[in-house]
Amino acid sequence: MDWEVVIGLEVHAQLNTATKIFCDCPIAFGAEPNSHTCPVCLAMPGALPVLNAAAVDKAIALGLAIGAELNRHSIFARKNYFYPDLPKGYQISQYELPIVGKGTLTVQLADGVEKVVGVTRAHLEEDAGKSLHEAFIGQSGIDLNRAGTPLLEIVSEPDMRSPAEAVAYLKKLHALVRYLDICDGNMQEGSFRCDANVSLRRPGAAYGTRAEIKNLNSFRFLEKAIEYEIVRQRDILESGGQIVQETRLYDANRDETRSMRSKEEANDYRYFPDPDLLPLVLDESRIERIRDILPELPDAKRTRFMSQYALTAYDAGVLTAGRVLADYYEQVAAGVDGKLAANWVMGDLLGALNKAGIEIEGCPVSAEKLRLLVQRIADQTISGKIAKEIFEEIFYRGGEVDAIIDGRGLRQITDVAAIAAMVDAIVTANPQQAADFRAGKDKLLGFFVGQVMKASQGKANPDQVNAILLERLQKS
Amino acid sequence: MELHEFSLRELRQGLQERDFSSVELTTTLLKRISALNPALNAFVTVTESKALAAAATADARRAAGEDGPLLGIPMAHKDIFCTAGVRTTCGSKMLEHFVAPYNATVVERLAVEGMVMLGKLNMDEFAMGSSNETSYFGPVRNPWHTDMVPGGSSGGSAAAVAAGLIPVATGTDTGGSIRQPAALCGITGIKPTYGRVSRYGMIAFASSLDQGGPMARNAEDCALMLNVMAAHDPRDSTSHPAAASDFLRGLDRPLQGLRVGVPEEFFGAGLDPEVAAAVQAGIAELARQGAAVQSIRLPNNPHAVSTYYVLAPAEASSNLARFDGVRYTHRAANPADLTDLYQQSRYEGFGAEVRRRLLVGTYVLSAGYYDAYYRKAQQVRSLIREDFRRAFAEVDVIVGPTTPTPAFPLGAKNADPVAMYLADIYTIAVNLAGIPALSVPCGFTAAGLPIGMQLMGDYFADDLLLNVAHRYQQETQWHRARPPLQAREA
Numbered sequence: 001m002d003w004e005v006v007i008g009l010e011v012h013a014q015l016n017t018a019t020k021i022f023c024d025c026p027i028a029f030g031a032e033p034n035s036h037t038c039p040v041c042l043a044m045p046g047a048l049p050v051l052n053a054a055a056v057d058k059a060i061a062l063g064l065a066i067g068a069e070l071n072r073h074s075i076f077a078r079k080n081y082f083y084p085d086l087p088k089g090y091q092i093s094q095y096e097l098p099i100v101g102k103g104t105l106t107v108q109l110a111d112g113v114e115k116v117v118g119v120t121r122a123h124l125e126e127d128a129g130k131s132l133h134e135a136f137i138g139q140s141g142i143d144l145n146r147a148g149t150p151l152l153e154i155v156s157e158p159d160m161r162s163p164a165e166a167v168a169y170l171k172k173l174h175a176l177v178r179y180l181d182i183c184d185g186n187m188q189e190g191s192f193r194c195d196a197n198v199s200l201r202r203p204g205a206a207y208g209t210r211a212e213i214k215n216l217n218s219f220r221f222l223e224k225a226i227e228y229e230i231v232r233q234r235d236i237l238e239s240g241g242q243i244v245q246e247t248r249l250y251d252a253n254r255d256e257t258r259s260m261r262s263k264e265e266a267n268d269y270r271y272f273p274d275p276d277l278l279p280l281v282l283d284e285s286r287i288e289r290i291r292d293i294l295p296e297l298p299d300a301k302r303t304r305f306m307s308q309y310a311l312t313a314y315d316a317g318v319l320t321a322g323r324v325l326a327d328y329y330e331q332v333a334a335g336v337d338g339k340l341a342a343n344w345v346m347g348d349l350l351g352a353l354n355k356a357g358i359e360i361e362g363c364p365v366s367a368e369k370l371r372l373l374v375q376r377i378a379d380q381t382i383s384g385k386i387a388k389e390i391f392e393e394i395f396y397r398g399g400e401v402d403a404i405i406d407g408r409g410l411r412q413i414t415d416v417a418a419i420a421a422m423v424d425a426i427v428t429a430n431p432q433q434a435a436d437f438r439a440g441k442d443k444l445l446g447f448f449v450g451q452v453m454k455a456s457q458g459k460a461n462p463d464q465v466n467a468i469l470l471e472r473l474q475k476s
Numbered sequence: 477m478e479l480h481e482f483s484l485r486e487l488r489q490g491l492q493e494r495d496f497s498s499v500e501l502t503t504t505l506l507k508r509i510s511a512l513n514p515a516l517n518a519f520v521t522v523t524e525s526k527a528l529a530a531a532a533t534a535d536a537r538r539a540a541g542e543d544g545p546l547l548g549i550p551m552a553h554k555d556i557f558c559t560a561g562v563r564t565t566c567g568s569k570m571l572e573h574f575v576a577p578y579n580a581t582v583v584e585r586l587a588v589e590g591m592v593m594l595g596k597l598n599m600d601e602f603a604m605g606s607s608n609e610t611s612y613f614g615p616v617r618n619p620w621h622t623d624m625v626p627g628g629s630s631g632g633s634a635a636a637v638a639a640g641l642i643p644v645a646t647g648t649d650t651g652g653s654i655r656q657p658a659a660l661c662g663i664t665g666i667k668p669t670y671g672r673v674s675r676y677g678m679i680a681f682a683s684s685l686d687q688g689g690p691m692a693r694n695a696e697d698c699a700l701m702l703n704v705m706a707a708h709d710p711r712d713s714t715s716h717p718a719a720a721s722d723f724l725r726g727l728d729r730p731l732q733g734l735r736v737g738v739p740e741e742f743f744g745a746g747l748d749p750e751v752a753a754a755v756q757a758g759i760a761e762l763a764r765q766g767a768a769v770q771s772i773r774l775p776n777n778p779h780a781v782s783t784y785y786v787l788a789p790a791e792a793s794s795n796l797a798r799f800d801g802v803r804y805t806h807r808a809a810n811p812a813d814l815t816d817l818y819q820q821s822r823y824e825g826f827g828a829e830v831r832r833r834l835l836v837g838t839y840v841l842s843a844g845y846y847d848a849y850y851r852k853a854q855q856v857r858s859l860i861r862e863d864f865r866r867a868f869a870e871v872d873v874i875v876g877p878t879t880p881t882p883a884f885p886l887g888a889k890n891a892d893p894v895a896m897y898l899a900d901i902y903t904i905a906v907n908l909a910g911i912p913a914l915s916v917p918c919g920f921t922a923a924g925l926p927i928g929m930q931l932m933g934d935y936f937a938d939d940l941l942l943n944v945a946h947r948y949q950q951e952t953q954w955h956r957a958r959p960p961l962q963a964r965e966a
Contacts, residue, residue: 044577044578045564045566045576045799046580046676046678046679048676078794080793080797080841087802087803089796089798090794268842270846271841272790272841272846272850275683275791276683276713276714277713
């Protein structure tokens with residue numbers, strides 16, 4: 001009998017506020033250790049936390065975007081445990097009453113099917129610092145620059161049933177936080193981290209015992225770790241064993257998960273409400289103010305792209321996966337055919353970016369420049385083939401589209417007489433091929449088109465070349 | 477009257493009239509400290525050169541035309557308030573060498589007014605104690621009888637003010653730590669409404685109960701101090717937006733028509749008869765001045781001590797987790813590993829009473845016990861709050877004894893922590909509710925030990941309490957009595 005995999009994800013999104021969640025220290029990745037610290041985030045005696053309102057606003061934005069209940073009254077709690085990079089000996093988090101309650105996220109699967117994944121809750125908390133083991137012999141260093149960085153922990157329901165669904169959910173959430181501009185989504189630097197709860201069960205049976213897998217800092221690792229975990233758990237279950245509830249670490253180098261600690265070894269965190277912070281009360285005007293400035297979200301944008309630009313669901317999905325790419329596309333599509341613009345953005349542009357290893361944010365060709373290039377195809381100034389040459393030029397070396405067209409004489413030849421003269425010369429110079437074509441060798445049309453385009457240095461309008469060739473070759 | 481007996485108003489007048497300078501005043505008190513402190517152990521740290529420099533600055537400000545009720549006046553802080561550049565020990569080996577790079581808000585505010593800090597005052601370790609015997613730096617002795625405890629945890633503050641080493645001091649009160657030592661040392665101390673005085677830079681014991689306040693020789697001096705200490709502080713989320721007030725304004729209002737409630741629960745078994753008699757006499761004086769006295773009930777008050785000894789240790793177990801041997805604290809030598817570093821540093825750094833409370837606090841928050849202890853205690857806390865809400869619908873102030881007994885001998889209660897905890901039986905409910913309360917001297921035992929009367933008010937009725945205490949002190953002399961220390965002065 002088959003096993004059904006049950007997956008729930010816990011995502012820690014680092015909120016992109018200018019300062020930490022409980023003090024005024026700036027947030028910066030890669031700064032000199034302990035240079036962005038103060039008595040509050042160093043947990044000096046008597047120092048007290050003051051909540052950063054910007055972090056709250058970003059949590060509200062996420063809540064609104066997933067249609068979640070926003071708790072008008074939420075509580076900060078202390079999660080108590082000792083660790084050197086946790087200077088207070090407790091992490092300020094939310095426990096019994098989080099700011100964001102139940103919501104949903106709709107994900108698009110590869111087969112075009114949509115799936116609604118439940119979001120259990122999202123709560124605000126502070127990040128810990130970092131322990132540095134490499135640079136010290138027999139000692140550990142502590143860097144508290146990251147201590148107090150605001151995190152939004154977003155917990156899903158155990159609604160996903162395959163690694164692909166988990167990846168689709170994570171990608172959707174990743175896109176969403178970047179659309180909302182609440183998190184930079186940088187998975188390498190750890191500003192968007194994911195833990196996966198994975199269990200197996202017989203279809204229809206109660207949930208099985210789960211393992212929590214940590215350290216999944218890419219979509220691919222999430223997929224591979226779940227795949228590994230499915231096999232591991234299935235082997236145990238099918239040999240009559242039992243799954244131990246535990247925390248496991250994914251090792252990307254060895255592509256395996258390893259036990260970190262069992263439930264018995266888990267800390268008793270002794271959560272209790274933090275008496276240094278008042279309950280967080282949200283008033284309606286604050287929520288409405290944030291609702292008013294919410295950007296268009298991926299699903300709405302996708303639907304609009306399909307109708308406004310006559311795109312397929314797939315194309316609209318690719319183009320709205322990120323807010324920057326979607327904005328780029330809309331600038332290119334302004335005034336030209338949406339489908340043509342989509343082909344250029346998805347084909348040539350994304351291909352070149354991918355090849356060069358550049359994100360859309362760092363694209364060397366402005367949307368306005370690409371729009372002009374596409375415009376020149378549409379107004380028949382240049383052919384598609386010439387356009388590809390020009391694109392290569394502006395992508396790798398820069399320059400202006402029209403200047404390149406004029407400077408190199410790439411303007412398309414659309415003069416019927418001129419094209420007819422070229423066609424006549426080619427037909428006359430190749431009597432044998434002409435005869436063969438007329439005798440039924442249709443494939444030779446390509447030969448003639450190629451010859452004419454070559455003679456015109458690629459500038460002849462291909463449609464016109466085709467039409468005139470056919471007309472001339474029919475005549476006998 | 478000698479300089480060390482002057483009230484703040486008299487000191488200001490002397491400074492204004494150039495009878496003495498701040499440097500002269502400071503020098504006089506520093507001499508008195510060096511003479512008397514060895515017997516009292518009220519100061520953990522004396523900052524003589526910094527004090528003289530601050531006094532010179534205050535004199536220069538005054539010479540430049542500045543004036544203010546606290547300008548140039550000496551004081552000292554309980555060693556729980558962080559002071560930039562001066563060590564802050566909290567009475568613990570754990571912080572024996574800790575020097576904060578910042579001032580507590582209270583320290584900052586008083587310094588800006590030109591007060592001259594003479595040093596840091598001894599206290600029970602991390603404010604956990606009612607006798608000042610848990611201090612790593614040794615017990616403080618009661619100036620009225622040096623075999624007796626001064627009370628705690630602000631025992632150094634109370635003893636120093638009572639002995640005339642300083643005219644005023646800061647203290648903190650989590651379960652009675654201002655009022656109980658004030659009562660035992662014969663001075664006036666107020667625990668303000670929770671949220672009046674910033675907790676920033678005040679080392680936390682139990683955050684939801686801790687409140688700083690002044691300790692002085694009369695109510696007017698407390699009011700002058702509180703005028704500066706009470707202020708909204710954006711660095712403390714529990715600081716009240718309307719924390720600031722002018723506590724002098726209503727000080728002289730007559731007590732005619734004041735409704736005084738006397739809780740039956742405060743006069744039951746365990747109350748020393750001499751204390752009961754003195755407090756009844758104090759209540760009679762309020763009645764003589766026109767107050768209407770009635771009996772009231774605070775039915776949940778008997779649960780206050782047990783509620784407190786769940787909640788305060790719970791918060792403390794978390795608040796004191798930062799003292800872990802990793803950064804600025806005591807660190808054990810040669811730990812075997814990380815766990816050993818924590819265990820040894822904390823075992824060596826904390827005294828027995830602190831360790832006891834941390835264990836209790838950790839236990840009551842543990843999985844499986846949280847509902848039975850912590851959550852239940854919070855529910856009782858609501859009932860206690862409700863008691864006061866009902867009472868203040870009928871009366872303006874509640875009056876009773878501050879402590880069940882006068883000062884007891886050093887060592888008397890060390891073997892029995894619960895007996896020690898019961899020293900705070902009348903003061904704890906106030907902290908659980910968050911209301912203000914103060915203690916005024918109201919008599920002496922036959923053995924010559926001071927007795928304190930406690931006044932409790934509704935939220936933000938701090939000014940009313942000071943008003944009642946001030947009017948009481950206009951008609952009584954108990955607060956003017958001074959301990960017989962002169963003979964031992966060097």
